[in-house]
Amino acid sequence: MLTKEIDETASNVELVQKRIKVALAGNPNSGKTSIFNALTGMRQHVGNWAGVTVEKKEGYAHYGGYTIEVVDLPGTYSLTAFSMEELVARDFIIKERPDVIINVIDSTNLERNLYLTTQLIELGCKAVVALNMTDEAEHKGIHIDKKKLAELLGMPVVNTIGTIGKGIQDLLKEAVAIKEVKEPLSRHIHINYGAEVEEEIKKIQAELKKDPVIPKMFYTRWLAVKLLEHDKNVAEEIYGRAQAKDDIEKQVASSHAHIEKILDDESEIILADARYGFIKGLLQEAYSHRSFDRITFSDKIDKVLTNRLLGIPILIGLLWVMFQTTFKLGGYPTDWIESLVGHVSNFASSAIPDGMLNDLVVNGIISGIGGVVVFLPNILILFFFISLFEDTGYMARAAFIMDRVMHTLGLHGKSFIPMIMGFGCNTSAIMGARTLENKTDRILTILINPLVSCSARLPVYVLLAGTFFGRNAGTVIFSIYITGIILAILVGQLFRKTIFKGEAAPFVMELPPYRIPRVQSILIHMWEKASIFLRKVGGIILIASILIWFMTAFPKPKSDSQIALSHDEHILNSYAGRAGKFIEPVLEPLGFGWKGGIALLTGIAAKEIVVSTFGVLYQAGENVNEENDTLRNALKKDMTPMAALSFMLFTLIYIPCVGTLGVMYRELGSLKWTLFGVGYSLILAWLVSFIAYQGGLILGFV
Amino acid sequence: MPLSMLGLRNKGVVVGLRGKFDLKIFLAELGFVSGKEVEIMQYTSGNNLIVGLGGCRLALDRSLAHLIEIIPQKEL
CATH class of the missing domain: 1.10.287.1770 (Helix Hairpins)
Structure with a gap:
């Protein structure tokens, strides 16, 4: 929408008066976020399951000289404040007192959606009803008498289709009009309780x-x-x-x-x-x-997908397809990017005169960033699948199918959604745990979520498994993921039996009709994840690469030393080397030495940095004109396959990255539980790696 | 009888709720109020169920379905 120019001569006072605060309230999955996007021109993620929006989001719209602040609230069935989302929505409505509430209603499901409306009426809010998804309702043969409804509710009613922006102008018009009326409501309705x-x-x-x-x-x-x-x-x-x-x-x-x-x-x-x-x-x-078929198209799909016997096998099959495609299909563009990085590296090393700068650019920055950026295709494909699950409506079914299994494990069906999202990124997954109504269920789900291997850890596996396990690399990576899930389940069960005693809360979830996902929505979601990834590469990973290079390059060996130090001896003498040496005794029984130690330390900032660190540690000082395989060859000289396996397991389990820790702290609201999360993951990582490495040695592997 | 005992594709009418207080309100607010018609759409793994309630589909675990007291439509 075009911004109307605010009159230059308008005084500040007038500007202040011309602001309106509008909140979007409505049931989960009623299309609030698509209305929000249409109002503000923003691109918040819209999915097809209850609980996509877990936090309130803010944006601005402009209409007739008014600046309208729009707040998208999480979906709620009522204002009773059972779950965190309901509490967020209710607190906002009662305490922040928006000028106008836009009550977004799913027209295909009028009865249940109006329950919230009755509560808004009781609150005496100034509200506009947006009858959303009118196209779908029409398709189903539903007719709603808009005028009559408005009269009975005592609020204006507007037809909208959020996804294509229909009715948005009318909505803004009504919101402004309602704000301008001096008395609370043109007609105040009372619900008669008998x-x-x-x-x-x-x-x-x-x-x-x-x-x-x-x-x-x-x-x-x-x-x-x-x-x-x-x-x-x-x-x-x-x-x-x-x-x-x-x-x-x-x-x-x-x-x-x-x-x-x-x-x-x-x-x-x-x-x-x-x-x-x-x-x-x-x-x-x-x-x-109009009388419609009792059995809808979605019911027919559900007959198969949620079938008592077929449901779980189909779910596992779909996840398998997701991983296979991510690795196999992602491999091709990854090769192209890898060779591009090689060319850039060669060009830089010949273009920049030998010396410190050359070393910094080639061995610090390019090998640090290059090692990570090659994984962009894998990440895009993975998020494509996650979006697909969300947008079609399958995610809600997946949670439901898994409910019984999760229950026997001491978890809740809804814990399954954060687990799937965790394959993408643990931060958004941990926020997704808000859909769990019960507090202990939520804490438990958050604590075990980092064990679900996120896409940032993938580079580490691809590098090490590709180097040491050749043709079996795919199987090894898949086993690492499975190990993560099994550990999450075992740890969850252990915590449930010891710390969080009691049963998980019962399961209720609305199953939205299946929808064909909009290409645009999926592309936006993928693009957002890609840009987050690239910003991370250009930001924290770049800085970390430079720091790591600095820590491995300094202090410089004394120039008067008689014998030239080898590359390894030099790094060992550097700041990074000293830190690595310091923790080496703890890591020795796990099969990897101080270089692995440095990589794990730096990996706390972001797990991709483990690969960057290897790039800097092993490539520095080597002949850069060699093939791109230098890093792999150098790794082979320094590690055994068993040590690599042990290292991958450690990477899987130990402390989540700083970003995830931040979200954990915020969502748990407790430093104690966050530190507990760090503590248990370190101990578990050490134990699992120890058992894998020493066990492997005993069994005769190397 | 409880909703959980109703057969597949059968309909019933809600007559009351049992069980813990919080759960009762939760169910009532979702639309399980006296006089509402419910239909069993699907039994899934572990005997959880999908019910049709006023045009929407709700996934419900069995323990909750036990709490919803209904009269099968045939008997009305």
């Missing part, structure tokens, strides 16, 4: 109104309803502020007792029933559909 409940609501309201502050801050009917619902957060807030705390508390208790005695059910359930009753009445007047 005579008995209504009477109690009035009594509680009366008590609340006696308080000097409360009625000015909140809408008392909403408070009364929430107190009847035993809402802990609201109760704390009110009882913390109210002067007439005791009177209110007494009234709420007596109302509870009265309702539950007369209607013979918990008041929450009665209220939820009444809201659905309100919706039912509303649908009778404003909704109709």
Whole structure:
């Protein structure tokens, strides 16, 4: 959308007044993010499963001289605050008080989506309803009387199709119009909870109104309803502020007792029933559909994909195809990039005069970055598959199919989604763990996630397995991945039995209809991951390469030394060498020496740097005009295949990278658990590598 | 009878919820309220189930399906 030029002469005061804050609220998978993208021109990832957006996101739209701040909230079924996403959404709506809420509704699933709307009505929010995916609803033969619905809800209703940007201008128009109206709502609707409940609501309201502050801050009917619902957060807030705390508390208790005695059910359930009753009445007047097939196309696909017997084998088959394609197909462009890097390296070494600068550029920067950048194709293909799983709607099924298996392992079906995403990158996977409602399930899922081998560790495996295991490299890499998963399961089970006792929470998840993914959406997702990767290469990996080169090049040997030091002796004498030597005793039983130690230390910054470090450590001082295989040859001289295997296992398990640690700390909200994650991974890495290496030696491998 | 005992492709009407408090509200808010029609669409591995509820599909684990009390449609 084009930005309307703000009048140059407008004063600052006017500018401030012309800002509106709009929040997008709606059920999971109702298309909030596609509306958000259409409003703001941003390109947030849209998937087809509940829980793609786990954090609120902000952007700006412009309409009729207004600057509209748009906040995309995570999807929620209600404002009861069960899961973290619901809490984020609710806190934002209640505490930040956006001027207008755009309630995005999946038109094909009106009834359930309107539940949240009833809660927004109760809150007395200024809201616009966006009836999204109207094309799909039409296709299904659903007819919604927009005018009638608007009248019954007391809010304007706009038809939208988020993916193609239809109805976006109308939405902005209504949002601005609603903001400008001085009174709270043109028509304020009350949901009728039935005579008995209504009477109690009035009594509680009366008590609340006696308080000097409360009625000015909140809408008392909403408070009364929430107190009847035993809402802990609201109760704390009110009882913390109210002067007439005791009177209110007494009234709420007596109302509870009265309702539950007369209607013979918990008041929450009665209220939820009444809201659905309100919706039912509303649908009778404003909704109709042509009789459609009871069995949809998605049901037919599910017959096969979620089949009791076939479901799991099909899932494993699809994952196998994903990995095979990633490695096999990715191999071709990788070769081209490798030879390109070789040419650049040759050119640089001949163009720059011999000396320090030559050494820095060729052996520091080019071998450091070149070693990593060749993996771009693999990473792109891997993310292509992950997007495909997300966008078609298969991800939700995968979680569900695995639920029973995961349960017997002490995990939750939804833990499976972060595990799959972990193959791409652990940081986004750990954020994805927010969809788990239960706190212990979430901590457990986060703690074991780094054991799922991310794409950053792939370069290490490809280099070492390719060097030492030749034709069996693919199998070795696949086994490393499997080892990671098995370890994740074992560790999860161990933690569940010792630290996090108890059962995983039960599983409920909405299964969205299957959709054909949009090419554009997948390409955007891949491009974003590629640009993150390339920025990492140009940023932290570049800096790390230079630092590593510096640490291996200095201190310079004394010029008066009689005998010229060999390359190894020189590095051994350098800062890096000293650090490596320092930790060598710990690593010796694992089969690799101080060079491996240095690589592991630097790999904490980002796991790809392990490869960069090898590049610098082994290539420096060699004849650069040799084939590109210098690094591989140098590695062969220094390591045995068993040591390489042990090193790969250590890389798989030990401390996640700094980026992942940061996200872990933020998501766990606890330094203790983050450090615990680091600690257990170090111990586990050492033990597994030790057993693999020493066991291999005993069995006669070298 | 509990929803988990309803046969494949059969329909029933929700009459009540049992079990722990939090779970009950959670289910009620998802739409399992008295009078709603549910249909068993699929039994998956481990006897988990996919149910049709007001036009959408929900994946439900068996322990939750035990908590949803229904009357089979045939008996109505």
